[in-house]
Amino acid sequence: MYEWDFSVIPMNADLLIMGLYGTIKVFVSAFVIGFPSGLILALMRLSRFKIISIPIGLFIDFLRSTPALILLFWFFFAFPIIIGLMIQAFLAATLTLAIVAAAFYAEIFRAGINSIERGQWESASALGMTRLELLRRVILPQAIKRMIPAFLERTIELLKTTPLMAAVAYSDLLFQAMDIAQKTFRPLEVLTVVAGIYFMMIYPTSLGVRKLERKLAKSGESTVH
Amino acid sequence: MSAILSIKEMKKSFGSLDVLKGIDLEVKESETIVILGASGSGKSTMLRCINFLEMPTSGEIHLNDELVGTVRGKGENTNITYRESDLCSLRTKVGMVFQQFNLFPHMTVLENVMEGQVTVLKRKKIDASNRAKEQLGKVNLLDKIDQYPSHLSGGQQQRVAIARALAMDPKVMLFDEVTSALDPELVGEVLQTIRSLRDEGMTMLLVTHELGFAYHVADRILFLHEGQILEQGTPQDILFHSKQARTKEFLKGHAAFSLPNPETD
Numbered sequence A: 001m002y003e004w005d006f007s008v009i010p011m012n013a014d015l016l017i018m019g020l021y022g023t024i025k026v027f028v029s030a031f032v033i034g035f036p037s038g039l040i041l042a043l044m045r046l047s048r049f050k051i052i053s054i055p056i057g058l059f060i061d062f063l064r065s066t067p068a069l070i071l072l073f074w075f076f077f078a079f080p081i082i083i084g085l086m087i088q089a090f091l092a093a094t095l096t097l098a099i100v101a102a103a104f105y106a107e108i109f110r111a112g113i114n115s116i117e118r119g120q121w122e123s124a125s126a127l128g129m130t131r132l133e134l135l136r137r138v139i140l141p142q143a144i145k146r147m148i149p150a151f152l153e154r155t156i157e158l159l160k161t162t163p164l165m166a167a168v169a170y171s172d173l174l175f176q177a178m179d180i181a182q183k184t185f186r187p188l189e190v191l192t193v194v195a196g197i198y199f200m201m202i203y204p205t206s207l208g209v210r211k212l213e214r215k216l217a218k219s220g221e222s223t224v225h
Numbered sequence B: 001m002s003a004i005l006s007i008k009e010m011k012k013s014f015g016s017l018d019v020l021k022g023i024d025l026e027v028k029e030s031e032t033i034v035i036l037g038a039s040g041s042g043k044s045t046m047l048r049c050i051n052f053l054e055m056p057t058s059g060e061i062h063l064n065d066e067l068v069g070t071v072r073g074k075g076e077n078t079n080i081t082y083r084e085s086d087l088c089s090l091r092t093k094v095g096m097v098f099q100q101f102n103l104f105p106h107m108t109v110l111e112n113v114m115e116g117q118v119t120v121l122k123r124k125k126i127d128a129s130n131r132a133k134e135q136l137g138k139v140n141l142l143d144k145i146d147q148y149p150s151h152l153s154g155g156q157q158q159r160v161a162i163a164r165a166l167a168m169d170p171k172v173m174l175f176d177e178v179t180s181a182l183d184p185e186l187v188g189e190v191l192q193t194i195r196s197l198r199d200e201g202m203t204m205l206l207v208t209h210e211l212g213f214a215y216h217v218a219d220r221i222l223f224l225h226e227g228q229i230l231e232q233g234t235p236q237d238i239l240f241h242s243k244q245a246r247t248k249e250f251l252k253g254h255a256a257f258s259l260p261n262p263e264t265d
């Protein structure tokens, strides 16, 4: 019978907290860069000019169908060869997560924008609004409301991708956990606690999303799947 | 007096389908023109080309003697290009009301009517609000200014849409079957609104299937057939003394089930 001993956790709490901080730091940075970039990518993909919309479409599809880990290694090991500079693990991790998140957010933005009836575009144009004005004032405010559940889901996915960053020795929660596990020979306890921490961060959010989805579905606002 | 709106040789094709085959029209200031025609004859396309919601394939539009668009090239090789700014500035002068009211559902009635004024005309909020209230007063909706469109009846929504277009101080108004989506008992209030606009001297082009209304408000009726103006004239000319078989056939179809006159029966 295995004897559980959770005393290693309080003894190494400072390391775990450092890891948690690393996770949150890379998650927030990736979100802050990825979310607006997603909107920009979506607008470019919806551009009337094919020289913009087609390459951007390909770029988005490429990012969505490439494993994040490969992109991470690309930024961390391969890209530095081109620019002749080493890249910090944090920078590589942020770039990878941000760019992947941007691609996924872009698709949500695009679906939301496309879901707004043609009549809205036409009546806004008929008032003399430019394309940007009508997007900002008429289309996006309506679309974003419908997109909220999909955004939240995607943001949870983003958080769940962060442990991959341990692969380039970025000191996130998982990286610190593995470090503690090796030092203390207590991987079971450490990993159980780390799983618990993720669960506590994610589960309440998913519950909230589900509740919101039901509410929006009732008012006929949601366009999620 | 010269025309406020003049349309020259306007054509529109969708792929190989020629929908407008050369429309020529001079609209005088304060004139009310009703466009009749069978389904698919190109009525909506014609209105939509006038404010460039559809790009005409060729032709010219002049508003107040000014050509819409930017002329490029010299001599034989001139062509007109339409920049976004050309189109936006035209559209502020040519208002349009649609069959499906298309109010902005996330804005209150007042905000709907202020939106174009603030975003496009850059009016101050307070001025826009005053102008909006003035316009909403005219369509008898002052008590609804804080409501959202989904809480209004179709007739009320359509009157807000009219107020929204008018608040931009357009020179010309386009109405595309604005009563077709309404319950019969709500049609009257919208037609009243349009009639009082006419009495104030607004220049209007309207597509409608309400022949009685056309009779009472039109200065001129156009009959559109397969993308061309087949016939035009006063309501008397077109509705009672039409010279074209197509027009007569169209009118007969519309009159098939009208109420008999109780006096004569």
Ligand SMILES: Nc1ncnc2c1ncn2[C@@H]1O[C@H](COP(=O)(O)OP(=O)(O)OP(=O)(O)O)[C@@H](O)[C@H]1O
Pocket: B014, B017, B019, B037, B038, B039, B040, B041, B042, B043, B044, B045, B046
């Ligand atoms: N965006 C489009 N793409 C392709 N064809 C179109 C488009 N818009 C209109 N058409 C075609 O052009 C023709 C004229 O359409 P339009 O809507 O102008 O007719 P209408 O006279 O307004 O008819 P209705 O009384 O039914 O409204 C129709 O054959 C229609 O199918």
Ligand SMILES: [Mg+2]
Pocket: B043, B044, B045, B176, B177
């Ligand atoms: Mg039509």
